[in-house]
Amino acid sequence: MSARMSPSLTVSRIAAQQGSVLRELRTASLREAPYAFGETLADALQVDPALFDATASLQANSANAATFLLYTEGHPCGLVNAFIEESEAERAFVSALWVAPAVRHLRGGELLVNVASQWLAEQGASEVHAWIAEENRTAVRFYERLGFGPTGDRRAMPANEAEPEQLYVRHMQVNRDA
Numbered sequence: 001m002s003a004r005m006s007p008s009l010t011v012s013r014i015a016a017q018q019g020s021v022l023r024e025l026r027t028a029s030l031r032e033a034p035y036a037f038g039e040t041l042a043d044a045l046q047v048d049p050a051l052f053d054a055t056a057s058l059q060a061n062s063a064n065a066a067t068f069l070l071y072t073e074g075h076p077c078g079l080v081n082a083f084i085e086e087s088e089a090e091r092a093f094v095s096a097l098w099v100a101p102a103v104r105h106l107r108g109g110e111l112l113v114n115v116a117s118q119w120l121a122e123q124g125a126s127e128v129h130a131w132i133a134e135e136n137r138t139a140v141r142f143y144e145r146l147g148f149g150p151t152g153d154r155r156a157m158p159a160n161e162a163e164p165e166q167l168y169v170r171h172m173q174v175n176r177d178a
């Protein structure tokens with residue numbers, strides 16, 4: 001039997017002073033997986049680094065938006081955003097999910113999406129949505145394994161008009177005993 005051990009993976013909400021960590025993870029994700037996101041690396045590199053501090057502070061404290069970071073042995077190695085849309089429907093979303101290649105297939109992605117979904121449920125969401133690029137078969141399989149299914153909604157990716165993405169949704173269990 002293999003003696004290879006999985007590194008321990010943990011997730012916690014971003015802290016207000018982690019703007020530089022956010023910038024590092026975000027640019028790493030856009031560099032490594034540009035096909036997956038509605039923003040380009042060039043967009044992210046143009047943003048004043050000080051704005052990442054403001055974003056981290058917001059994502060740490062807001063009731064409508066949060067970023068969760070994945071750590072392996074204390075090192076940041078992934079992230080996901082969770083937010084509630086500013087519209088009457090108030091739909092809940094996870095977005096910008098990324099796990100560093102060195103720690104993939106260890107359920108870090110699952111941990112990130114589950115912690116983010118749980119937080120959204122605590123804010124009142126009964127469904128969690130995600131836009132997934134059609135060509136990103138890995139992400140489609142990943143989300144389907146977590147219980148997300150297609151809603152039938154389709155749109156062009158914000159950063160790439162030629163690439164369609166599809167809206168997926170997962171229904172959260174509501175604890176009616178509470």
Ligand SMILES: CC(C)(COP(=O)(O)OP(=O)(O)OC[C@H]1O[C@@H](n2cnc3c(N)ncnc32)[C@H](O)[C@@H]1OP(=O)(O)O)[C@@H](O)C(=O)NCCC(=O)NCCS
Nearest residue numbers: 033036097098099104105106107108109110138139141142
């Ligand atoms: C999608 C992603 C976050 C998954 O992270 P992860 O930590 O490896 O996920 P988990 O270990 O929780 O789950 C992995 C599961 O996802 C699916 N999966 C992951 N990589 C896969 C691949 N290369 N091919 C097929 N399925 C894959 C499988 O169901 C896999 O299960 P397995 O490990 O038993 O084979 C990661 O691959 C990633 O960051 N990809 C690039 C960015 C991206 O596509 N983000 C999503 C944007 S919508």
